[in-house]
Amino acid sequence: MDQVKIEEHTQQMIALIREMPDFICFKDGVGRWLLTNPFSLRLFQLENVPYRGKTDSELAVYSPFFKDALLFCEKEDQKVWEAGKVSRGEEIIPQPDNSCKIFDVIKVPLFHDDGERNGLIVIGRDITERKMAERNIKHLAYHDELTGLPNRRHLYESLNNEILQPNHFALLFIDLDRFKVINDSLGHLLGDLLLQKVVQRLVQNLACGMLFRHSGDEFILLLPNAGRLEAELVAQELIRHLDTPFELNPHEIYVSASIGICLSSDVGRSSTAEDYIKLADLAMYQAKQEGKHTYRFYSESIGSAAYSLIDMETKLHKALEREEFTLHYQPQIDLEIGEVSGIEALLRWNHPQMGFVSPAEFIPLAEETGLIVPIGKWVLYTACKQTKELQDMGLPRLAVAVNLSALQFYQHDLVEVVQGALKESGLDARYLELEITESMTMDVSRTIKILNGLKKLGVKISIDDFGTGYSSLAYLKKFPIDKLKIDQSFVGESLKDSNDATIVQTIIAMAKNMGLRVNAEGVETMDQLLLLQQHFCNEVQGYFICKPLPLESLLEKLPGIKNSLANLGVPQSLNERLWIEESLRVARQSLQDTIKLQQGMTFKYKQQDDKFVHTLADGELLYRIGLSPEVLIGKTIFDVLPANMAQKKHEYYQKAWEGERVTYEGENNGIHYLAALSPIKSGGRVVEVVASCVDITERKQVEKKLQESEERYRQLIEIAPDTILVHQDGVIQYINQAGVKLVGADRDEQIIGRSLLEFIHPENLADVKERLNQIQQNHQPIEPIKTRIIRLDNQSINVESTVAPITYNGANAFQNIIRIVYEPALN
Template identity: 80%
Template sequence: MDQVKIEEHTQQMIALIRELPDFICFKDGEGRWLLTNPFSLRLFQLENVPYKGKTDSELAVYSPFFRDALIYCEERDKEVWESGKVTREEEIIPQLDNTEKIFDVIKVPLFHTNGQRNGLIVIGRDVTERKMAEKNIKHLAYHDELTGLPNRRHLYESLNEEFLERNHFALLFIDLDRFKVINDSLGHLMGDELLQKVSQRLVQNMVKGKLYRHSGDEFILLVPNAGREDAEFVARELLRHLDTPFELNSHEIYISASIGICLSNDVGRSYSAEEIIKLADLAMYQAKQEGKHTYRFYSESIESTGYTLIEMETKLHKALERNEFILHYQPQVNLETGEVCGIEALIRWNHPQMGFVSPADFIPLAEETGLIIPIGKWVLSTACRQNKELQDKGLPPIVVSVNLSAIQFYQHDLVEVVDGVLKESGLDPRYLELEITESMTMDVSRTIKILNGLKKLGVKISIDDFGTGYSSLAYLKKFPIDKLKIDQSFVAELLKDSNDATIVQTIIAMAKNMGLRVNAEGVETKEQFLLLQQHFCNEVQGYLLCKPLPLDSLLEKLPEVRLTLEKLGVLQSLNERLWVEESLRVARQNLQATIKLQQGMTFKYKQQDDKFIHTLGDGELLYRMGLSPELLIGKTVHDFLPDTAAERKIDVYQKAWNGEKVTYEGEKNGIHYLAALNPITSGGRVVEVVASCVDITERKQVEKKLKESEERLRQLIEIAPDAILVHQSGKIEYINEAGVKLFGATTKDLIIGKSFLDFIHPQQHEVIMERINHVYQDKKTLKPFNMKIIRSNNQTINVESTAALISFNSAPAIQNIFRIMIPTKTYKTMIPSLTTM
């Protein structure tokens, strides 16, 4: 009975082992397999192998892929027996799909009472998923989710545990310039994608060190064993690699960075990780203050400046309510007339203790804190109100320009704010110009919507700092703008750098082709002024003409500014002639462009073997007619036209080949076109014919409708009860049935073709001719006039007639409408036949 129970328990244990999803194997004292389960056999691809009695190395012959894993197991078994202890360790087993499985393996050595090896129990549990989960959790805890870079937590631990033990490292604080503008204009999803691409490029081009994402658009690079020269080299390389634009959803985005550097040798060992990062942050902010796209090292002087900025932010919050802001204005001069055509409003901050604070210092601070919204509205309101006050004082109206920041531009109620300011100030919208920068136009659809809303108000729009490369020229033509303002960096190098001179000329030419005005900022020398005038730039502004001044001071300066063109430019007579010539050139260019746009198709043909073969064919019209260059070139008209139409076309082709200039109309697939064939001669004979075609489908449709309308009108006139007659140069061209009866004829043929005066009493010939001449000259309908008509039977009747100028058979003609003026009683007894003929 006990033996039976033992066997039952043994069978139960074997069944349990077979079903367990773990690696289980019982081995004898020599390492030979005695019992295992299907999971183990599948794990090593031994399902069909007679495993019992074989060692790991013997089984490896049957499973070459797992040979190394099986040999390793055998070697570890020997070490376990030698130790005589239960062991537990992780073993990695490669898989056929190039992955790995991790097993938590327990090995229990068994011995006889005499100490000889009795056997070994091996149990391995698959812990791959748990290990991967632990790895992922650790990775998430120490890495940024968006970029995959080590995060701030990882950074601080690295500083505290590793770098602070060293005396020689550099910490680079990297902050992207203008990232907020890109985020606001293109949206956060695009901003996130840009951060990913920036981090990838920084990692790929790092000379040395480890990159971390600190927060937002801030990155930190830790460079071990680096001094000042090493840090400078690394910083320059990072800035250089960021100069290449990024491609984002068809947008070409340019972005730069400002870098602050803190060297471990420049600070004491008592500084914490947070403090070192803060020092590098202060150095980075100094780089931004000095123009961005550069790097600066931390120093004690920078630290004191940093605390000044904090104080400035506090004062900036109170500046608006304390009326510490004022506007200065810089005049803009028209290079054609010399008149002041506008003034640009520029904000200034006059603080009681700090004095005048540079806009370069407080504008970025206002944008970061969001104060730019109320400050920007104050500038807009003040500029509009003061411009209206100038007009009320009797000064000639001029345009005031106001700059919009990116945050202002993308505020949801910008159009309503501008509209409210205009109504409150009473300024006519055409005397307000809003300036935006190229970087604010990257989100094309959003920009167009905002600009269209502003244009509906009647204001002008200009793009400031144009030429810095952030806008898409492909979309520029879609923006409802009025002016381009050339960035002053190009103007400054206009005479020194040929590339800048070329850029300026290109911008001016491009703007003129698009019907836009051009303003050049930052003009400081007479040479710059003359060169811009020679290139027909419309407007200039800069210190050469006048620096920005308070309104009262500017009014005193304006008479002098108006003489700038006379003093600095070419002779006024020459300037006027040059501008006239430029206007004619632009007009000719526009005419050529118009003709080119109207020319829907061009083709050529030659005569070969008594056949006309097409040698060229292209244009939008060609495709609209269902043809293509491949269907035309090398083919005759019989290859793509029905025989009847082809024969008619060949007759026309032959006339042109004979040397005639031929014009004809054609139709293909519902498209009507007008073709002009021009023979090209060489050596006294025609060598090819060039044809230009334009689409006249719309004209044909209009002509068809016009003919239908004329036909309906003719039918109406024909049955009209009043007599209606049309004559050209005195010759009668048309008369209706009522007119035939009135003139006493039996058919129209007896009247049409005769002189109108033949039916007028001779006493009225002179006055009638005067009336006819008046109609032709004044093109007005004459008031009713009493006339004497001589009927076919020489009977004279009195009629009332009106005369009007009309088009008849595409030529001017006179239309007369007649009504009998005799008394009714006399009419009934005298001409009964009028109603019966």
């Protein structure tokens, strides 16, 4: 079998393994993981772990919870090797939610011809039974499925019962601060996991009372026989226990809570359960208004304040439709050319009775209620429209920067909204800059996907308030961004605190090395401006240059800003010279880095006295094969290599000298390389040959491993418990042993070459044909389909089949993974 076919078959088998909904793992002779599938990694919480080459005990370090399960698997593997035969049994794997999963596990030991261990194939199927359905139904009726806590229905029954008791009680309404932002940033799966961890910590540290999940990130704690003192102590403890961050690999998440407390002694027994919950909720809102991460008791004054908050929320709902919002713009200055290069759009709310409402008051409320999404859309559309109007008035081609909130960033239609704003306004995409914060990028893969969608539109992306969030530099370089904005807290303290000055300089240098522009916010003094100019910051903005202004005022100010720039900071003539020198320095450094990082090898040779003498040799590869310029230059190939190796290369050299372009593969010092010889002609004859070489050692190693693993993959597919088959134009080309057994045959020769449709129940034939046509047209897998097959003995079996298009032996084909559905078959 040639290399192409080996690679093709290997890829087909890997695709099959990835799609199988079972635990699958191939280990080497000492138990190191070589190949597994996503199901297995999820099972042991190893999704982001470089598992290849690690044993179970080594992987246990990355997944502490599953340490015992992994060590148990390792011991069982040893028993299988010692027995020297296929093993099948059940293994129980405890789960983080205190349940257990039971797996039917098949282990196949592999040995070399000399009896030494070669590997181990492990396949496990989840056979966990769901028992006592009636008890589960009752449990679900009174408990929250995600957290396992008593739910709202349980809460109302318990609270109504407590109201009837003679003793006083306390009700604590617990709401997680900023959970909505965290949930939208990390995704709902991690958000749910965070809720589970929060609940787990709260329950573990509760000495009394009963905790309920009210809704979303809201929880209620009922404390029987409790007064003000007891409730206050419990609230303090709850807040303290949440101060420790939660580990959600690879994230470290900080969560705080705002708690509202309602005492039965302050409310009276005539109130209903709903009344108590509502009053505790009002107290919780007051805690949020006072900075979050605290608790407050309900009182009549708090009730009034809470209703004021509700009133502001109502006004905020109406502000958009009543056109009470406006935009102010702050100029951004390009320090290299001394021009206004852009403006940042900042939202303002001018209420007819309250006047201008501080953004610090209404923006958190808008984020809490979700109103930030429609408001953010209005800001985007308005900023694009007004910027285009400025450009049409003959002003410089200004760019406009618009801030995106976390909720807005994770909206599924964000790209369409931005595209709509550009289309409606006519603004060229390159003049729109979207600002996000570091805290919005915690879910790296999701962030990259969103940013790539935006970049396809042609817009610019910047990270705002850089240095105050949690960005990993390793991930930052993966983001398709254009600019970093240094947070104004660093700029403001840069002349007072040497640490802040160092941070500013470091961010500027780092950004330039990554090919990013840098903007410094909050520039308020001449000295701050001079510091930023001296370190070649690209842009600045701040009150020292111009405060945010309405559009009309900005138009009046722009000419004056441009004229005053010549008198600010470094003189313009000196500034231009400094920037030219900096550009030359960067270019020289880039060239040096390119030469230094050259991975290949280049050499030349000429013919002298019927010998080929090297005239040039350089590159990292030259050293790695055990040579150097000093060893090779001025020497022939026979001077530096053994005669047998030199003779073969001399033949290649000769062909190139005769005018032929030659490529060959070589190996020296364990390094494989590919050489391309190019003859250089002058006056119709070859005067020199230039050779370029690249390292192909890794490719050679991969080819060897592909050949070695072909047989391993085949064995893995053969013992898989599911039926796996491949068919082209309806004709079966391959079927594994599980499939042979499924259709009642003795060997695969009885099946291969026959039509797949022969084995489909007549009543399902039309549906199967339609599904196959659908896959062929769309070239995409489809959802699993349930159908029936007819065995060779004419028995009917219910099955579920997953079908996907693949390439098999160089042609289009279909891959089927078929699993028996244990339901009464219809004959």
